[in-house]
Amino acid sequence: MRCPLCERPLPSGPTVDLHHPLPRSLGGTDTVPMHRICHRALHASFTARELAGFGTDWARLRARPEIEAFVRWVARRPPEFWDGSRTSRRLRAR
Numbered sequence: 001m002r003c004p005l006c007e008r009p010l011p012s013g014p015t016v017d018l019h020h021p022l023p024r025s026l027g028g029t030d031t032v033p034m035h036r037i038c039h040r041a042l043h044a045s046f047t048a049r050e051l052a053g054f055g056t057d058w059a060r061l062r063a064r065p066e067i068e069a070f071v072r073w074v075a076r077r078p079p080e081f082w083d084g085s086r087t088s089r090r091l092r093a094r
Contacts, residue, residue: 003079004058005038006071011079021056023048032056037082041070 001010010016010033017039022028025048042051045066054061061067074081 001033003034003038004032004056005034005042005061005067006074008035008075008079010035013080015080015082021054022052026052028052035074035079037074037077038070041067041074045070 002008003010015036016033017036018031019034019039019042020028020031022030042061045064046054062071
């Protein structure tokens with residue numbers, strides 16, 4: 001199985017999270033497994049409403065400059081890699 005965002009293999013264990021493509025706060029129930037670092041990068045870059053607009057369009061998400069840079073960076077890391085992601089300046093300014 002592969003992470004839908006970075007497309008690296010998903011290991012078993014604590015570095016895998018379940019992501020709601022339609023956020024729970026907006027009524028979403030379906031989940032997709034992905035690396036914890038990828039999951040945190042999504043939520044650090046976008047609001048729940050913005051993520052709802054992307055849904056499961058992973059190609060569109062990867063095309064966003066902030067995610068494109070993240071995917072290039074994380075591709076050089078092992079699948080088990082974890083580093084705390086910070087909230088983007090854009091989201092912190094809200």
